Amino acid sequence: MKTIPTITAALIGAGQPVIGADVCAQTLEKVTATDKITVSYREAAVPFSYLLGPNKAVGFSVDLTEAIIDDVRSRLKKPNLKVEYIPVTGQNRIPLLVNGTYDLECGSTTNTSARGKEVSFSINFFYAxxxxxxxxxxxxxxxxxxxxxxxxxxxxxxxxxxxxxxxxxxxxxxxxxxxxxxxxxxxxxxxxxxxxxxxxxxxxxxxxxxxxxxxxxxxxxxxxxxxPYACMVRKDDPEFKKLVDGTITRLMRSGEFTRLYKKWFESPIPPTGVNLNMQMSEPLRANLKTRSDKPAQ
Structure with a gap:
């Protein structure tokens, strides 16, 4: 495992910007050094990630993010790990992930081969x-x-x-x-x-x-x-991708993923109690078993 240089950890801890994808590539080491993980959310991507009040994001992808954070806490033995949430847009989500501003994006991002040149994608969790x-x-x-x-x-x-x-x-x-x-x-x-x-x-x-x-x-x-929608992590960080994939696999195997799907796509959701009434698609049902991270063609 590659170790973050001491000067890099010091800069992060001091709140200074860290420049370059290589410096921030090993996410779990960065999180260990800073005692903080920074995750993103979308402000209006119903039902994946959207604001419920000025500072509270909710949604299917937010629940996936929280499950991944729990596994990071368990893996690093940091039950009190600090979590910072920042909003991202379609334009800045990749640059801000690559430059280390945040560490994980589970929103409504399509897994494509072109994007795969800049970032890595988890197991696909939705097909649109x-x-x-x-x-x-x-x-x-x-x-x-x-x-x-x-x-x-x-x-x-x-x-x-x-x-x-x-x-x-x-x-x-x-x-x-x-x-x-x-x-x-x-x-x-x-x-x-x-x-x-x-x-x-x-x-x-x-x-x-x-x-x-x-x-x-x-x-x-x-x-x-x-x-296919998938979570984004920084490229050349197989350890963190493995953790994220492990969380999604656990949820899919246990039935928790299906429960979360019904919660957000087949039940009344906040703030108005509207029900999207969207049954799980056949491609997604198949991926509960194959758990592929294949990009869109």
Missing amino acids: GTRLLTKRNSNVKNYADLASKTVASTAGSTNEKLVRKYSAENNLNIQIISGKDYADALRLVENDDASALALDDVLLFGLRANSGHQSSLEIVGDTLQVE
Whole structure:
């Protein structure tokens, strides 16, 4: 096991920034040296990770994160390990992980080969696909109906790239505008600044369920590319990836993972008690047994 240099530990302990992925690659050693683990959350990724009040994140991915933290505490024999939570966006989640600002991201991030060049991914814990959310009176039923229209997404997302590709391949001249986060992207549709919002289907169900305009919104269109969600850890840190994978494996084997799924996808969830009524997909059911970390194609 590679040891963090003493000067690095001192800098971290003093609150100084640590530069370079290599310095922070060995997460468990960094956590041991600082007596703290820093994890991220998303502010509006219902039901994976979202704010319930100004400083309280909840959701399916948050529960996975907490289970991983418990295993870190057990592994390091640090029952009082300090945990710091920071918000991330689609644009900064990878850079902030790579540079050591935080140590673990379990949110709504798609496991892709391109991202795998910068970070490592855990066992996949969800499978989604890009679809469209639009107003019921928009006459948008599929991607062909978006010719020469404006579509919202989030900057840096796989959804944005897929729609751009689909538009180019089918000569649709779709114009893309980006929201700073999921809630902001939804407002672009609600305010008629965009004809539709392209995101992973589960995120669309969550956004619609918690929107004040739920009855006027519908989710339409074919599924573009099935995408696996996974937790992100720093690259070249097999020990920490093994721990994260071990936690997810334990939850899947014990039935706790299925219980958490029912809690967040098939039951009323806060703050309004809405029920997404999303049964577990066949790809995810299969992965409870295979436990693959294979990226999207």
